[in-house]
Amino acid sequence: MRPVSYARASDVAEAIATVSANPESAFLAGGTTEIDLLRQDVVQAATLVDINALPLADVEELPGGGLRIGALARMSDVAGSPLVLERFPLVAQALVQGASPQLRNMATIGGNLLQRVRCSYFRDAISPCNKREPGAGCSALEGVNRGHAVLGTSEQCIATHPSDLAVALVALDAAVHTEGPGGERAIAIDDFFLLPGDTPHIEHPLSHGELITAIEIPPLPFARRSLYLKVRDRESYEFALVSVAVAVDVADSVIVDARLALGGVATKPWRARRAERVVIGASVTEDTFARAAAEELAPATPRGMNAFKVELAQRAICRALEMATTMRGAA
Secondary structure, three states: OOOOEEEEOOOHHHHHHHHHOOOOEEEEOOOOOHHHHHHOOOOOOOEEEEOOOOOOOOEEEOOOOOEEEEOOOEHHHHHOOHHHHHHOHHHHHHHHHHOOHHHHHHOEHHHHHHOOOOOHHHHOOOOOEOOOOOOOOEHHHOOOOOOOOOEOOEOOEOOOOOOHHHHHHHHOOOEEEEEEOOEEEEEEHHHHOOOOOOOOOOOOOOOOOOEEEEEEEOOOHHHHHEEEEEEOOOOOOOOOOEEEEEEEEEEOOEEEEEEEEEEOOEOOOEEOHHHHHHHOOOEOOHHHHHHHHHHHHOOOOOOHHHOHHHHHHHHHHHHHHHHHHOOOOOO
């Protein structure tokens, strides 16, 4: 690990100005991933600007029932927030299942969304990796790819996005609020995560020095009956093989509205819009769930070791829909 300079910002404007002035600088929040990547020589920031003193850690109620979550709120605080637990339980569940208690006490909401992929070829700093070194090639295509994506892939990258929280937020149509050298803006969360295409090294539409300040979740009354289902190799802290975020509105055994998103199977948190189109307006039956799952996974491109994810994802979608539609108050 090469020498790294350290600075501490006292307000948002100072943080943005300091990072913007140096192309080799980066923001430092919880640091639970960034420090590892620096040690592994995967990223090469020369200066870290500590933003932990910035006033961006509140969970606030919005008019109509939505929430605004500060980017520096810790995962553990958001998971335990009464507002989150009551209105968007799938968010709390995704946070609890997303990391160990120690990490949840350190990691921030904004940092969680920006965490880098867990592909071993990206993180070993040696193997060819287009995400780390554009044009180098993708070692996972013919290598060890059991944990890799089957949706949203390209010939340049098949790494999965690791965040559980992001999957829940994509299902809820959240927005990412930022502030940078060009001012403030809001980015729809499904647009915040970019498909790899021919530029897998570009993961977000952020400019250098642009800081995430908050996440806003719009009102969705039926999200009170929502859940996050995660399938993994072990019950303790582990990344998803497949996960499903689901919220449904059911009346007279008919699905009136639904939100679904998948994790562990795609190169970005995956909004399951094909499945949504199947279930909305359909009866609550096993056949409906199976048709929705098959439709969502129809475009899947499995490779070598990860072909099992197609069936596993279908089964997880069916299970999550069954659980959500039979929750108390769902019908």
